[in-house]
Amino acid sequence: MKHLLSIEKMAPEDLEWILAETTNMKASRGRSQDLPLTGQTWAMIFTKSSTRTRVSFEVGIRELGGWVMFLSKNDIQMGRGEPIEDTARVLGRMVHGAVIRTFAQKDVEDFAQYSNIPTINALTDAEHPCQILTDLFTIQEKLGTYRNKIVTFVGDGACNVPASWIFAAAKLGFEFRIAAPKEFQPLLSLLERAGFNHVQSQSGAKGEIIRANLPSTGARIVLTPDCVDAATGADVLYTDTLVSMGKEAEAAGRIEALKDYQINANLLKVAQPAAIVMHCLPAYRGKEIDAETFEAHADTIFDQAENRLHTQKTILKWLVS
Ligand code: CP
Ligand code: NVA
Numbered sequence: 001m002k003h004l005l006s007i008e009k010m011a012p013e014d015l016e017w018i019l020a021e022t023t024n025m026k027a028s029r030g031r032s033q034d035l036p037l038t039g040q041t042w043a044m045i046f047t048k049s050s051t052r053t054r055v056s057f058e059v060g061i062r063e064l065g066g067w068v069m070f071l072s073k074n075d076i077q078m079g080r081g082e083p084i085e086d087t088a089r090v091l092g093r094m095v096h097g098a099v100i101r102t103f104a105q106k107d108v109e110d111f112a113q114y115s116n117i118p119t120i121n122a123l124t125d126a127e128h129p130c131q132i133l134t135d136l137f138t139i140q141e142k143l144g145t146y147r148n149k150i151v152t153f154v155g156d157g158a159c160n161v162p163a164s165w166i167f168a169a170a171k172l173g174f175e176f177r178i179a180a181p182k183e184f185q186p187l188l189s190l191l192e193r194a195g196f197n198h199v200q201s202q203s204g205a206k207g208e209i210i211r212a213n214l215p216s217t218g219a220r221i222v223l224t225p226d227c228v229d230a231a232t233g234a235d236v237l238y239t240d241t242l243v244s245m246g247k248e249a250e251a252a253g254r255i256e257a258l259k260d261y262q263i264n265a266n267l268l269k270v271a272q273p274a275a276i277v278m279h280c281l282p283a284y285r286g287k288e289i290d291a292e293t294f295e296a297h298a299d300t301i302f303d304q305a306e307n308r309l310h311t312q313k314t315i316l317k318w319l320v321s
Contacts, residue, residue, distance in 0.1 A: 001117075001118065002318070003112045003118060003120070004129060004315055004319060005109055006105070006121060006164070006167070007127060007164045007168050007171070008127065008194070010129070010167075010171070012171040015172060016172070018133055018311070018315060019136055019140060019146075021314045021318070022133075022137045022311050023140075025313050025314045029063070034317070035064055036065070036316070036321065037064040037097075037320065038065035039066075040065075040067070041066065041096055042066055042067070042068045042096060043091050043097075043099070044058065044070045044099040044101075045091075045101075045102070046100075046102075047102040047103065048101050048102065049245065050122070050123070052308045053099075053308065056308040057122065058070065059309055066316075084107045084111055084114070085110055088111040089115065091117070092117050095117065096118075096320075097120070097316075098111060098117060098119050098120070099120045100120065101122040101123045103125050104124060104125065105121075105126035108124055123160060123245075124160065125160060125246060126160055126163060127160050127167075129164050130311065130312060130315060131164065131308075132165055133311050135238070135278060135280070135304065136172070138300070138303060138304045139151070139235075139276075142276050142300060143236075143276065146172060146174050147173060148173075148174060148175075149174050149235040149236065150174070150177065150233060150272075151169075151177070151234070152179060152234035152238065153165060153176070153178045153179070153180075154178075154180075154239050154262065154267065155179075155180065155242055155258060156180065156242050157179070158180070158184050158185060158187075159240065162178055162186060165238075166186060166191065166194050167194050170219045173217035173219050174219065174220075175219070175220040175222070177234070178222070178223050178224070179224055179227040179231070179261060180261060182225060185210075188210070195216075196212035196213065196219070198214070199212040200212070204224060204226055206225045206226040209223070209225075210222070210223040227267060228267065234271040235274075235275055237271055237276075238277075238278045239262075239278075239288040239289055240279070240288065241283075241284055241287075242254050242261075242284070243255070261288070262287070262288060262289060262290060263277060264290040264292075264293050265292070277301065278297075278300060278301060279294070281304075
C-alpha cells in the first residue's frame with residue numbers, strides 16, 4: 001500500500017519517477033488511454049480552504065477514469081467530533097483512495113493507517129508535498145533541471161511549504177536558501193531530521209547565518225535574515241503567503257515582522273539574470289511579492305499552478321501502480 005504523506009518519508013527514486021513521468025502526463029493530456037483509476041471512487045476530505053489543490057485533484061481523478069466526492073469538514077461527522085480513526089475505518093471500506101487537507105500531520109498519517117487505502121497529504125501544517133513536487137517539475141520544465149540550482153525562499157520560512165522544500169533539497173541535492181527573520185526560520189531539528197549533519201553558524205551583517213550541507217547528495221541549506229544575500233545568484237526566487245491557514249489571528253504581527261521580506265525588483269537585480277519567480281498561490285500583492293514583479297512573472301506562476309493538475313495525476317498513477 002503506497003501513500004504520499006510527506007516529502008520527508010518519500011524515497012528519492014519515487015520523487016524522481018514522479019518528476020520524470022509528469023512530463024509524459026502533461027504531454028498526453030486529452031489523448032491518453034491510460035485510465036488507472038477506472039472503477040474507483042476517491043474521497044477528498046478538506047478542513048481548510050483550497051482552490052488549486054481541490055480543483056486539480058477533482059479534475060485529475062476524473063481524467064484518470066475515477067469518480068470523486070468532496071467532503072468538507074462540515075459535511076461529515078468529523079466536524080461534530082467523530083474521530084479521524086473512525087472516519088478512516090468507514091471510508092476505507094467504501095472508497096479506493098483519499099486526499100486530505102487538514103491541520104495536524106498526525107491526522108493524515110492516522111487516516112492512512114486506519115483506512116488502509118492510498119492516502120495523499122493535500123497540505124498539513126507540517127508539509128505540502130504535492131506543491132513541492134509540482135514546483136520541482138516546473139523548475140525542470142523552465143530551467144532544464146533542478147539539480148545544482150539555487151532556490152531562494154523569501155518570507156515565512158517556518159511554514160509547511162519551506163519545510164517540504166528542505167526535505168526535497170536533502171533527497172535530490174540542490175541548494176535551498178531561506179531569507180527570514182530568526183523567528184520565521186525552521187527549527188534546526190528539522191534540518192537534522194532531513195539528514196543535514198554538518199550545521200554551522202556564523203554572524204553576518206544582519207544577524208546569524210546558518211549553513212548546512214549533506215555531502216551524500218550535495219544538498220545545501222542557508223538560513224539567513226538577509227534577503228539580498230539569500231537572493232544573490234539564485235536561479236529561483238520563491239514565496240508563499242505570510243499568513244498561512246490557521247494563523248489568521250497573527251496576521252497583523254506577521255505582516256509587520258515580515259514587511260522587509262518581499263520578492264521585488266531589488267532582489268531580482270542580484271539573482272541570476274535568467275532567474276524565475278515562483279509562488280505557490282494564493283498571492284497577496286504588496287506583502288510577500290510586489291504587484292509589478294508578480295505580473296512580470298505571471299506566466300511562470302500560472303504555469304506552476306497549471307502543473308498542479310499534471311503532477312497530481314502522476315501522483316495518483318504512482319499510488320495505484
Ligand atoms: N497552492 C495551493 O495549495 O493552493 P490552494 O490552497 O488553492 O489549494
Ligand atoms: N503556507 C500556506 C500554503 C498555501 C497553499 C498555508 O498553509 O496556508
